[in-house]
Amino acid sequence: MQHYGHVEKVRLLVVDDDPPIADLVATVARYEGWEAVTANSGEEALRRAAEFHPDIVVLDLMLPGLDGFAVLDRLRLSGTMVPVVFLTARDGVADRVAGLTRGGDDYLVKPFAVEELMARLRTVLRRSAGPAFQRSVLAVADLTMDEDTREVRRGERLLTLTPTEYEVLRYLMRKSPTVLTKAQILDHVWEYGFGGRSNVVELVISRLRRKLDGDGDGTDRNGTDGNGTDGSGTDGSGGDGAGRDGPQLIHTVRGVGYVVRQVAG
Amino acid sequence: MQHYGHVEKVRLLVVDDDPPIADLVATVARYEGWEAVTANSGEEALRRAAEFHPDIVVLDLMLPGLDGFAVLDRLRLSGTMVPVVFLTARDGVADRVAGLTRGGDDYLVKPFAVEELMARLRTVLRRSAGPAFQRSVLAVADLTMDEDTREVRRGERLLTLTPTEYEVLRYLMRKSPTVLTKAQILDHVWEYGFGGRSNVVELVISRLRRKLDGDGDGTDRNGTDGNGTDGSGTDGSGGDGAGRDGPQLIHTVRGVGYVVRQVAG
DNA sequence: AGTTCATCGACAGGAAAACGACAGCTCGCG
DNA sequence: CGCGAGCTGTCGTTTTCCTGTCGATGAACT
CATH class of the missing domain: 3.40.50.2300 (Response regulator)
Structure with missing residues (x-):
């Protein structure tokens, strides 16, 4: 039906x-x-x-x-x-x-x-749903994720993600450009009843950043502005986090959470 | 398709x-x-x-x-x-x-x-479908499988596969480049009602790898990496998993399953 | 400056996969 | 009809590498 x-x-x-x-x-x-x-x-x-x-x-x-x-x-x-x-x-x-x-x-x-x-x-x-073969591909800027083949690439470069990294990134991409709190990410990506309250999410984000923003020293914190509504502001500090592959895509929204999107603003 | x-x-x-x-x-x-x-x-x-x-x-x-x-x-x-x-x-x-x-x-x-x-x-x-029956040949990179003659070859080299190996490989090739879970492979290739929960699939994959990746010492884990995406990272270090016949084609996607595909870049 | 929040290196426990070895079976051949 | 070779699947061990914890360092906000 x-x-x-x-x-x-x-x-x-x-x-x-x-x-x-x-x-x-x-x-x-x-x-x-x-x-x-x-x-x-x-x-x-x-x-x-x-x-x-x-x-x-x-x-x-x-x-x-x-x-x-x-x-x-x-x-x-x-x-x-x-x-x-x-x-x-x-x-x-x-x-x-x-x-x-x-x-x-x-x-x-x-x-x-x-x-x-x-x-x-x-x-x-x-x-x-029938001839089933429409692939489902998520994309944000030059970052793409094929959910069938599980291939994730930044531009041309193919990324190697671990299961957890993959899940977190998928969630972020699916909700992009919405800002997600660490709690939301934890609740959606980890098994329900995951006691461990810790900085796991930050950890995974960190590792993801290194891989997809190619960013070694990266740490460009920029997205930042306070309250949820992201707003525009942010950048400011110059470097747009371009590690080697283009602008940084995973942004930290201090006090709130993370978001995947092209810089905007 | x-x-x-x-x-x-x-x-x-x-x-x-x-x-x-x-x-x-x-x-x-x-x-x-x-x-x-x-x-x-x-x-x-x-x-x-x-x-x-x-x-x-x-x-x-x-x-x-x-x-x-x-x-x-x-x-x-x-x-x-x-x-x-x-x-x-x-x-x-x-x-x-x-x-x-x-x-x-x-x-x-x-x-x-x-x-x-x-x-x-x-x-x-x-x-x-008529006198003109075209042969059905599956191909992924330099790996080909003729479903009529059951000939499988890697480049020029003709491979000798056992029935089970043949079936598993065919399924993987047919679905390439989609990642298949062990459960899917088990369900499609083994008789229905095969209760056995075991590592048969891993086993067959292992044997297949040795044959088609020509991999003697094998264990070249390279394609293997984390999730899905595999790939790129690897190369670099010389061994592209090439045993003797070119890059490894059967990749492990840890925590998920297996895929047959050219590493692609 | 002090405080709060975030990043990330390093490490250890543990889960998943690879694989060698072995035994039951099937099937072809003598 | 019996023998032997090859195929399969089970076990258990080894290897790989993913994951989350800790803690020190660094930014940002007040």
């Missing part, structure tokens, strides 16, 4: 017996402009699926009563072809799940990172 | 009384951009065939009621020349089937691997 790319909102059904988790996912999805409903049991899931007609389903496999596998079977038996993204416990039934991803489905291990889940949902939707 | 010459979408009819199996096949086919419909009984199959006019049919021989042989007869009697790929149980009527494949049809034993089935479908389609 509806497909990604369509004008209408994506309809998502989230099935998880842990309400907080289900809500978390639903909330993020709604934030992206999707319509989302949740179900906390297998039975409810089937009921919701029947009336809501989701375009995609997030299904926890460990459900009391009618478990995820059973729900999947019933869904398929009723002729529905909705793509499904499964959630499984770390060491749980991961093996059995593997066999289910052949279709267009996919799966994720709990605890997962929200951005990771959203990324998979988008991918699955894109693929199930 | 993958071309057989058809401009329009391939129309596939899948006949299997086990809905999950039929759906599995249909889903994968749709992924490839085909149009697919399923039928769960012989009667339904004939009905669907009449209205859908498939270009090719996947037909399970063990159907309750009107069985596969009967369905085939009726189809032929009605003048249809659609090529058919049969599915049979491991020890079942394999012999009798042999006699049916004359027309250019083919058959596969259950349980099968999805990629294997898709490969046969493509082959049969190609042959039935």
